[in-house]
Amino acid sequence: MQLTINRQTYSITEDQEIRMLVWVLRDQLGLTGTKYGCGAGICGSCTVLVDGKPTRSCLTPAATVADKEITTIEGLGIIQDGGEEILHPVQQAFLETQTPQCGYCMSGQMITAAALLDDNPAPAEEDIIAGMNDVYCRCGTYVRIKEAVARAAEIIAEESSNG
Amino acid sequence: MAKEKVKRKISRREFLIAVGVAGGGLLLGTKVGLPFARLKVAELFDSGAAPGGMDADATAWFLITPDNTVKLFIPKSEMGQGVHTALAQIAAEELEIEWQQLEVVQAGTGQGLDDGFGTGASNSVSTMYQPLREAAATMRQMLRIEAARILDISPNALTAQNCQFISSSDKSITYGEIAEQTQTWEIPETTPSLKSKRDFRFIGESAPRVDLREKILGKATFGYDRRLPDMLYGATARPPKIGSTLKSAQPGEAASRTGVVKIVIEDDFAGVVAETREQAYGAANALSLEWDTPKIWQQADIDALVTVGQGKGIQIQKEGDPEKSFAKAPIIEAEYRTPMAFHAHLEPQSATVDVKPDRVDVWAATQFPVRLREFVAKAINRKEEEVFVTPTFLGGGFGRKIGTEAAVEAARFSAAVGRPVHIGWTRPEDFHNGFLRPPTHHTFRGALDGKKIAALDHQQASGAVAFPFLPGAFKAILGADFGAWRGARINYHIPNKGTTAWLPELPLATGWWRGLGLLANTFALESFIDEMAFAAGVDPLEFRLSHLSADEIGKRRRDVLETAAEKAGWGTPLPAGHALGIATSTDVNTVVAQVAEISVTSDEIRVHKVTSAVDPGMVINPDGASAQIQGSIIMGLSSTLVEEVYVEDGQLAADNFNRYPLLRMAQAPEIDVILLESGDQPFGMGEPPIGPIAAAVANAVFSLTGQRLRSLPLKFT
Numbered sequence A: 001m002q003l004t005i006n007r008q009t010y011s012i013t014e015d016q017e018i019r020m021l022v023w024v025l026r027d028q029l030g031l032t033g034t035k036y037g038c039g040a041g042i043c044g045s046c047t048v049l050v051d052g053k054p055t056r057s058c059l060t061p062a063a064t065v066a067d068k069e070i071t072t073i074e075g076l077g078i079i080q081d082g083g084e085e086i087l088h089p090v091q092q093a094f095l096e097t098q099t100p101q102c103g104y105c106m107s108g109q110m111i112t113a114a115a116l117l118d119d120n121p122a123p124a125e126e127d128i129i130a131g132m133n134d135v136y137c138r139c140g141t142y143v144r145i146k147e148a149v150a151r152a153a154e155i156i157a158e159e160s161s162n163g
Numbered sequence B: 001m002a003k004e005k006v007k008r009k010i011s012r013r014e015f016l017i018a019v020g021v022a023g024g025g026l027l028l029g030t031k032v033g034l035p036f037a038r039l040k041v042a043e044l045f046d047s048g049a050a051p052g053g054m055d056a057d058a059t060a061w062f063l064i065t066p067d068n069t070v071k072l073f074i075p076k077s078e079m080g081q082g083v084h085t086a087l088a089q090i091a092a093e094e095l096e097i098e099w100q101q102l103e104v105v106q107a108g109t110g111q112g113l114d115d116g117f118g119t120g121a122s123n124s125v126s127t128m129y130q131p132l133r134e135a136a137a138t139m140r141q142m143l144r145i146e147a148a149r150i151l152d153i154s155p156n157a158l159t160a161q162n163c164q165f166i167s168s169s170d171k172s173i174t175y176g177e178i179a180e181q182t183q184t185w186e187i188p189e190t191t192p193s194l195k196s197k198r199d200f201r202f203i204g205e206s207a208p209r210v211d212l213r214e215k216i217l218g219k220a221t222f223g224y225d226r227r228l229p230d231m232l233y234g235a236t237a238r239p240p241k242i243g244s245t246l247k248s249a250q251p252g253e254a255a256s257r258t259g260v261v262k263i264v265i266e267d268d269f270a271g272v273v274a275e276t277r278e279q280a281y282g283a284a285n286a287l288s289l290e291w292d293t294p295k296i297w298q299q300a301d302i303d304a305l306v307t308v309g310q311g312k313g314i315q316i317q318k319e320g321d322p323e324k325s326f327a328k329a330p331i332i333e334a335e336y337r338t339p340m341a342f343h344a345h346l347e348p349q350s351a352t353v354d355v356k357p358d359r360v361d362v363w364a365a366t367q368f369p370v371r372l373r374e375f376v377a378k379a380i381n382r383k384e385e386e387v388f389v390t391p392t393f394l395g396g397g398f399g400r401k402i403g404t405e406a407a408v409e410a411a412r413f414s415a416a417v418g419r420p421v422h423i424g425w426t427r428p429e430d431f432h433n434g435f436l437r438p439p440t441h442h443t444f445r446g447a448l449d450g451k452k453i454a455a456l457d458h459q460q461a462s463g464a465v466a467f468p469f470l471p472g473a474f475k476a477i478l479g480a481d482f483g484a485w486r487g488a489r490i491n492y493h494i495p496n497k498g499t500t501a502w503l504p505e506l507p508l509a510t511g512w513w514r515g516l517g518l519l520a521n522t523f524a525l526e527s528f529i530d531e532m533a534f535a536a537g538v539d540p541l542e543f544r545l546s547h548l549s550a551d552e553i554g555k556r557r558r559d560v561l562e563t564a565a566e567k568a569g570w571g572t573p574l575p576a577g578h579a580l581g582i583a584t585s586t587d588v589n590t591v592v593a594q595v596a597e598i599s600v601t602s603d604e605i606r607v608h609k610v611t612s613a614v615d616p617g618m619v620i621n622p623d624g625a626s627a628q629i630q631g632s633i634i635m636g637l638s639s640t641l642v643e644e645v646y647v648e649d650g651q652l653a654a655d656n657f658n659r660y661p662l663l664r665m666a667q668a669p670e671i672d673v674i675l676l677e678s679g680d681q682p683f684g685m686g687e688p689p690i691g692p693i694a695a696a697v698a699n700a701v702f703s704l705t706g707q708r709l710r711s712l713p714l715k716f717t
């Protein structure tokens, strides 16, 4: 079976297919940016994009996402040939607003925010809250996440008006 | 690595200099020499206690590399509180270097010097501010002497900037070049003068966090992320109920499971090492185990134990004679309770351990590497000198990552299989096998004399906080658990006042939590002060202001109270259905006042805004400080509104977030932070702002509804 993760193809042996995606990513493929927090679909730390939709990888058997595009935090930005990373607007905004504290929830936050902005590039505050409400942050960065998502929307708008 | 000689040995005991030259560079360490006696006194006076009883040891050191960067080695763990950044700012200031010329390195126990304090109790910056500046200034001076020698000019003709010395005649030499060209260092007899505050370039500025770029890229290595070649996964059998002990263990069906590398059965310990974590967990569940459970505990049993008057009470504060006043005036009484709470750091306990014949390497999300080393060494019968602990980033700590369990389990497994083993607890394991914030019970008696409090007595019962982690002798000397009563003493100027702490023995483990007892004690005390204000018929802000002491700390408390009240619009009209509540606390000498603006709709409390004025003495990084205040308020609000765990049929009722929800974004208020500075010494920032929030909300609820809610989480029943 094959998985397409961050525009790259990985071959997965049969015994991996029944595993939850979070462990295949982390333990099998070494993509540890996707985090485990609860294993029950509640905290959102394990969120990845599956065909652009935010998906809890702790409840997603690898076999069910075989023909889909998976994006993890490691693939949210773009890595150029020279190895230089171009940050996704969401990453840029989270950095600018100095949002992460411990950072553990942040992959899930940024992935969720990227999907939200993809759907709605100019979200109102209520839209941000509705879109981000199901991802926990124990360090209590909610105030800044709101700012960061709003800022990311601005960056996206600036970028598209610049061409 | 050649050891270099020093010309003179430094006389000041705070420094540990001339460790030698490593990779052509100069190493210089600083030691925080808080003697044991002072530490104990500090704890007794509530002012910056460390998780005490351990040696205070070196806490930072530098390495100048030939390519002209300065590495700052910090044994303090970064768990989101921004400590690496704050300490880097302090060092960069006196070193006269640019931000990008400094690199922060997380030090492990194998590198140089130990940190006997661990990271916690909001003491990292306050204990290191002065020593780190002095060490950096000393190193700058040592570099200056050698620069002058190499350039053959007077040291006074040189100016330090940009990681180099330049002279008026345009000669220059970089720190890296000096380090390379110097064999023997001269150590100043006295500490060179430190920069004056008005010349600061880094201290007091919102420097960007040094750890954030790797965190937003998903590249930061947490304890849960550490991977080694050939690594296996371990899973440990867990007691089914509180107090269960392992009676017998057999491999049972686990032996035939795929992927199983080894079944480890030792005294009171059984588990499985396997190729994948799912295989390890599956097989651990298939072990054939028998447990002894002497008693099935219920929450009512716990509440009965945690009740004022049960066990031994120790008076920790007494001024005047409250009993005399109570005999003369009507007594106002109330009792309060707070529940147990999880830390709920999103990264469960984790560690990776590689036990080899000659050394043991440990990578773990730990707040206390030195303690972890001791526990690992003991568990697998190795010498502490053979065990090397490297802290990873912590996915939240909040006190719980002083724990050693995951690393001890990984060490036992790795010793059994001779390969590296990773342990990453599941959420249910983390909830059921750790320690909790202790439950508390409080009773108050107060008496008024006109509009002032004549007497106030606070009786407080709480499960242990610091004692489970201290040597027995310490407990005997102290009597009362300073962690449990943190925030319980009455700071107001009241002629007759007393506080007594009761410490029950509980069947389940309790311990450190963000702010220790601060949130629970402040909730009870500051709610009761509001009750007294109401009884006296005085505005709660006025009432507090009229009970402040006339000294320096009283003035600082007045400033935060007045500032928070004014910014929150205290006494001005609010939107219909809204009300304000105010509360204050003092912790590690940082004073905090918060005003909460709330409304209540169909019995649900909505917190719209929290205005928080904080005086931490001095602010190193305003943006970092504001992040800590925001975080403390959200975590405290989560305890105020939603968090609670209880015992049901012998086990904690919640084993995941479905039965223990945390506060979400939709419940988060707007937060207005005001930072006040009152001096030249920074106090703590990571915990103090969690103090007043619960009381501020409860007081607002009373103001709006006339109902006094006396237990957490706040609920109308």
Ligand code: FES
Pocket (backbone or CB within 6 Å): A035, A036, A037, A038, A039, A040, A041, A042, A043, A044, A045, A046, A047, A056, A057, A058, A059
């Ligand atoms: S780990 Fe998947 S939602 Fe918590």
Ligand code: FES
Pocket (backbone or CB within 6 Å): A100, A101, A102, A103, A104, A105, A106, A136, A137, A138, A139, A140, A141, B080, B346, B395, B396
């Ligand atoms: S930043 Fe620590 S959990 Fe969100």
